[in-house]
Amino acid sequence: MERQSESGSSGEVLDGSNIMELVENEEVFAHFVDHKFEQLDHDHDGQLSVKELKPAVADIGAALGLPAQGSSPDSDHIYSEVLNEFTHGKQEKVSKTEFKEVLSDFLLGMAAGLKRDPIVILRIDGEDLLEFVNGPSFESEMVSIYSQIEVPDGSVRNYIVKALEKLTVEQGMPPCCDSWVGSNIVEPALQSGADDNLDKPVAEERFLVEFKKVAERVAQRLKDQPVIVAHSENTFDGSGIKRLLSNKFELDKSLNAALENVPKDKQGKISKEYLRVALDALAPSAGLPPFGAVDQMDTIVNEAFKMMDADDGKIVKEEEFKKMLTEILGSVMLQLEGNPVSVSSNSVVHEPLDSSSSLLQATS
Numbered sequence: 028m029e030r031q032s033e034s035g036s037s038g039e040v041l042d043g044s045n046i047m048e049l050v051e052n053e054e055v056f057a058h059f060v061d062h063k064f065e066q067l068d069h070d071h072d073g074q075l076s077v078k079e080l081k082p083a084v085a086d087i088g089a090a091l092g093l094p095a096q097g098s099s100p101d102s103d104h105i106y107s108e109v110l111n112e113f114t115h116g117k118q119e120k121v122s123k124t125e126f127k128e129v130l131s132d133f134l135l136g137m138a139a140g141l142k143r144d145p146i147v148i149l150r151i152d153g154e155d156l157l158e159f160v161n162g163p164s165f166e167s168e169m170v171s172i173y174s175q176i177e178v179p180d181g182s183v184r185n186y187i188v189k190a191l192e193k194l195t196v197e198q199g200m201p202p203c204c205d206s207w208v209g210s211n212i213v214e215p216a217l218q219s220g221a222d223d224n225l226d227k228p229v230a231e232e233r234f235l236v237e238f239k240k241v242a243e244r245v246a247q248r249l250k251d252q253p254v255i256v257a258h259s260e261n262t263f264d265g266s267g268i269k270r271l272l273s274n275k276f277e278l279d280k281s282l283n284a285a286l287e288n289v290p291k292d293k294q295g296k297i298s299k300e301y302l303r304v305a306l307d308a309l310a311p312s313a314g315l316p317p318f319g320a321v322d323q324m325d326t327i328v329n330e331a332f333k334m335m336d337a338d339d340g341k342i343v344k345e346e347e348f349k350k351m352l353t354e355i356l357g358s359v360m361l362q363l364e365g366n367p368v369s370v371s372s373n374s375v376v377h378e379p380l381d382s383s384s385s386l387l388q389a390t391s
Contacts, residue, residue: 043141153249155199265363267314
C-alpha cells in the first residue's frame, strides 16, 4: 500500500496488495477463514446454511460497492448470484473447504479490481478548501457554478447550499449529500454568524461575498472535524473488452469459466435468460463493472441486449450462447469506444477502514 500527498490533504491508496498478501499466505488465510467460519456457524455443526451465509454475502456486496440488499432488483440479482457461488444453486449446506474456495475467489477478484482501479482514501481537513477560496480561480469558478444553479425565487442561502453540493474533493469539499457532513459541517457553518444577508434574494455579487464567508466557516469546521472520503475514478472505454476479444485463448478460457455454473438441459442447451449472469461472470476479464453498479453502463448493456434480442428467453446450444455473449461484448465495446463512460465516486468513511466491511476485519 502506497501513500501520496497533495496540497493540504493526504491520500492512502487501496490497491489490493494487502488482500493479495492475505490470500497468498496459506497459514494466515487458513486462520482468517477459520475465524470467519466460526463467526458464521451459529449452530456449530461444521457447515454453513443459507441463512448463516447471508451476512457473508452482504459483506461481499458491501465490499463490491453495491447498495444494501432490497435497494434495487439489479443489485439483489447480484447478491443472489454471490449466494449461488457458495451453494452452486443446489446445496443447503456449505463446508468450510467450499467456503474457503469461494471466499478466496472473491477476494482475489476484489484485489484484481483494486489493482486496476485503486481507491484513494482522502483526509479532508479544510486546507484545500481555504486554498481554493483564496485562490485566483475562485471567482470565475463560482460565477460558473452560480450560473448553473436554478432555484426559482431562491435566497442566498439556497444558492450557497446548491453551490457547496457542486464543489468536489479536489476543491477540498466532502460530499454534501452525506447526512453527517450536512448536519455536522454544512448546517453549523450556515448558522454560525449568520445574518439576514443569507435570507435575502440572490444576486451574483452578494452570492460571491456570502459564499466565501460560509466556505471559510466550513473549512474551519473541517479543521476541527476532518472528514475521511473514499475517492475512486474510472473510465470505461472498451479497451478491456478489446484486449479480451483479441486474445482467443483468454476469450475461450473466460467464456468456459463464465458458463461453469450456468444451468444446462439434458442436451447441453442453455436458456438465453442466463446471458446476463454469464456476462457478469465475464465482467472482470473484460474490464466491466458488475451489472447494477454503474447506471450509465447498465444503459449500454441493456441497449446491447436489445440489439441482440437477447432477452427473449429462448433455449440455444452452448456454442450459440457463447457467440451471443461475444457479440454482446462487441456491441458494448463499440458503444464505449464512441462514448466512454467516466465514473467518479466519493463516499464518506464513517468507520475505521479495516471495519468498513466485516469481511476484511482483522482477526484476533
